[in-house]
Amino acid sequence: MQRAAARALRGARSPPVRMRSVAARSPPRGLVYERHGEPPAVLQLKDLEVAELGDSDVHVKMLAAPINPADINMIQGSYAILSPLPAVGGSEGVGEVLEVGRRVAALRPGDWVIPADSGLGTWRTRGVFPEELLLKVPRDIPVLCAATLSVNPCTAYRMLADFQPLAPGDSVIQNGANSGVGQAVIQIAKASGIKTINVVRDRPDLPKLVERLMALGADHVITEEMLRKPEMKEIFKSIPKPRLALNCVGGKSTTEMLRHLQPKGIMVTYGGMAKQPVTVPVSAFIFRDVQLRGFWMTQWKRDHAQDQQSLASMIDALCQLIRRGQLAAPACTEVPLQDYKVALEASMKPFTSSKQILLF
Incomplete structure (x- = not known):
């Protein structure tokens, strides 16, 4: 899968070739970086050469793609995985299938698809990708939900499902509750009857943020400073301490x-x-036997690369929540592709609660 991802990224600099039914289309455009650095400085909106549509490839028209913190870190060169340079930015988004190779079995023109792995290069108007790097999603969910489905909701879903057996009435505590993952945790937990204590940084618009998170289903929203205050005891009179x-x-x-x-x-x-x-504190290990674990959605997907049913089941469960109105896209700001610098700068500001979504 890693070799295929590299091939998809290299498609941005492949020699121009004639594509079967799309030769007359204008060249696709994308946000390309040839060196690592601060995204507003190193990203450029360029015409891309179109890779040949192979037998197992899919030609995709991108519809929308978010700017995630991991995307920023990849461009800066500080993330755990880095794409071969030059590279097209973006690891998440939703596109519509335009054309498929003759050996593609699971996808047809008109289907919606999202990336199956990181580093696909979604900040482009069109691209040709191997079928194995794409996942089909239903067209009856909102486009912003589909565009933001493969990272944050999946991360929230797995962390709630894989580390502790949680039952209705149990509670979870999280910081960064206004993040994309945090908003998904609130909604998925609410749908399962799990209580959430949500920690955010103090900020000028705190009452507005609290109101928004409560509307999503948060049970308690507190600031970091409140974690040490006696008011915490009041919270645990109505819900159990988190596991x-x-x-x-x-x-x-x-x-x-x-x-x-x-x-x-x-x-x-x-x-x-x-x-x-x-x-x-050492006492937390000795006297309370707490455990510290880590989670990275990219690694989970790669560990389960041969178990497509697990990934498909998770995506289906999340889409069911979306259809029932129990899982919405995070607060979003929609930005046309040509205004990408505005979106990048907004995504890198402190206290950002709105995810920047590039529209193609």
Whole structure:
């Protein structure tokens, strides 16, 4: 799969060739970076050469693609996986199938598809990709839900399902609750009858943020400073202490959140926005036997590359929640592709609660 991903990325610089039924189309365009650095400085909107449609390839017209923190880190050169340069940015999005190779069995023109793995290069108007790197999704879900489906909701789903056996009435505590993953955790937990305690950083528009997270189904929204205050005892009069903590921040926020875990509780770290280490009191290990785990959705997908049923079942479960109105796209700002610099700058600002979505 990694070789196929590299081939898909290299398609942006393949020699121009005649495509069967699309030769007359204007060249696709995409956001390309030839070196690592700050995205507004190194990304350029360029015409792309079209790779030949092979027997097992799919020609896709992109509809929408978000800007995620991992995309920023990949362009900066600081992420765990890096695409061969030059590369097209973007790892998530939704597209419509225009044409398929003669050996493609699962996809047809008109189908909607999302990436099956990271590094696909979704910030482009059109692209040719191997069938194995694409997943079919239903067309009856909102396009923004489809565009943001493969990373944050999947991460939230797996962390709620794989680390602790949670039952209705149990509780989960998470920081970064306004993030894309955090919003998905709130909604998926709510649909399962699981209570959520949601920690956010203090900010000028805090009441507005609290109102929005409560509308999604949050049971409690608190600031990092409240984690040490007596008011926490009031929360635990109505719900049990959490057995699962989800951490995407690090630093002091994580240490304070950990104090509220039940004995034998598990904290899962999936991000480090504060760029500070996770510090745990020795007593938490000795006297409460807490566990620290890590999670990376990309690694989960690669570990289950031969088990397509697990991935398909997860996507189906999430789409069912979307259809029932129990899982919405995160707060989004839709930006035309040509205004990508505005979207990049907005996505990199502190206290950002709206995900920037590039529209093609």
